[in-house]
Amino acid sequence: MDLKGKKALVMGVANNYSIAYGISRALVDSGAELILSYASPALLKRVLPLAEELGAKHCIECDVSKDYSIRELFSQVAKLWDSVDIIVHSIAYAPKDELNGAFHECSRNGFLTAMDISVYSFIATLKEAKPLLHPGSTALTLTYYGGEKVVPHYGVMGVAKAALEASVRYLAHSLGSDNIRVNAISAGPIKTLSSAVIGGIGQMQKRIEKTAPLARNISLEDIAKTALYLLSDYSSGVTGETIYVDAGINIMAY
Numbered sequence: 001m002d003l004k005g006k007k008a009l010v011m012g013v014a015n016n017y018s019i020a021y022g023i024s025r026a027l028v029d030s031g032a033e034l035i036l037s038y039a040s041p042a043l044l045k046r047v048l049p050l051a052e053e054l055g056a057k058h059c060i061e062c063d064v065s066k067d068y069s070i071r072e073l074f075s076q077v078a079k080l081w082d083s084v085d086i087i088v089h090s091i092a093y094a095p096k097d098e099l100n101g102a103f104h105e106c107s108r109n110g111f112l113t114a115m116d117i118s119v120y121s122f123i124a125t126l127k128e129a130k131p132l133l134h135p136g137s138t139a140l141t142l143t144y145y146g147g148e149k150v151v152p153h154y155g156v157m158g159v160a161k162a163a164l165e166a167s168v169r170y171l172a173h174s175l176g177s178d179n180i181r182v183n184a185i186s187a188g189p190i191k192t193l194s195s196a197v198i199g200g201i202g203q204m205q206k207r208i209e210k211t212a213p214l215a216r217n218i219s220l221e222d223i224a225k226t227a228l229y230l231l232s233d234y235s236s237g238v239t240g241e242t243i244y245v246d247a248g249i250n251i252m253a254y
């Protein structure tokens with residue numbers, strides 16, 4: 001994959017287990033220039049060495065729950081680049097209690113937080129990014145099967161992922177006339193900082209090894225390779241799609 005000279009903004013690296021890190025590595029290895037954004041000052045000591053290792057041009061703080069922070073991100077990006085080819089949104093959050101409690105106990109605040117950070121932030125990002133995007137630019141977000149079927153312990157995040165996947169379709173439609181493509185990857189479970197708070201992920205992975213068509217779990221590299229396809233011209237006719245990278249588990253009835 002040759003992405004030489006492409007300018008990629010990747011949002012959501014927390015550590016080297018992050019899906020955003022795997023995608024960043026693949027983008028850089030394919031020749032793309034990289035800017036990373038991270039959520040809060042507390043993450044900087046972990047993200048900065050990764051940004052250096054990846055040769056990122058810049059590493060910019062952005063709390064996606066704040067409009068001004070997203071605006072500031074793109075004003076800083078605009079000082080470094082005159083356009084952006086690739087945006088990766090690899091961000092989600094819900095309060096832990098909302099994930100492991102009974103879904104009907106979900107609080108208003110927990111619901112709104114999950115929707116705000118895991119869904120609206122993608123829309124808000126593309127809204128602020130728009131002046132820097134051009135025909136051929138692409139955006140990608142990350143979702144999970146819990147947005148389609150009930151996955152125990154996923155709770156409000158499943159509802160957020162359903163809304164995120166619908167947002168991908170609406171964003172693809174509203175940006176399509178500018179030839180800006182928007183897609184999602186529905187990844188199988190892998191161990192990261194975020195997924196560690198979801199109960200039963202280890203058991204889920206064991207079941208996948210036994211029942212998935214590929215009889216294994218997926219890796220960061222599996223996700224990154226599909227991301228390269230969706231973020232490159234190889235997928236020039238693909239938009240509004242959610243593509244599974246899950247070793248095929250979604251096709252199984254049980």
Ligand SMILES: NC(=O)c1ccc[n+]([C@@H]2O[C@H](COP(=O)([O-])OP(=O)(O)OC[C@H]3O[C@@H](n4cnc5c(N)ncnc54)[C@H](O)[C@@H]3O)[C@@H](O)[C@H]2O)c1
Pocket residue numbers: 011012013014015017018019020038039040043062063064065090091092093117142143144186187188189190191192193194195
């Ligand atoms: N790990 C899995 O099994 C899995 C499976 C399918 C989809 N996903 C999705 O992949 C994406 C990345 O998650 P991950 O598993 O790599 O975990 P991760 O914890 O490495 O990444 C989540 C990122 O979201 C960021 N974030 C949270 N609140 C934020 C805020 N207010 N502002 C800016 N950033 C914020 C965190 O700082 C972190 O960098 C998420 O959307 C997640 O739902 C993960």
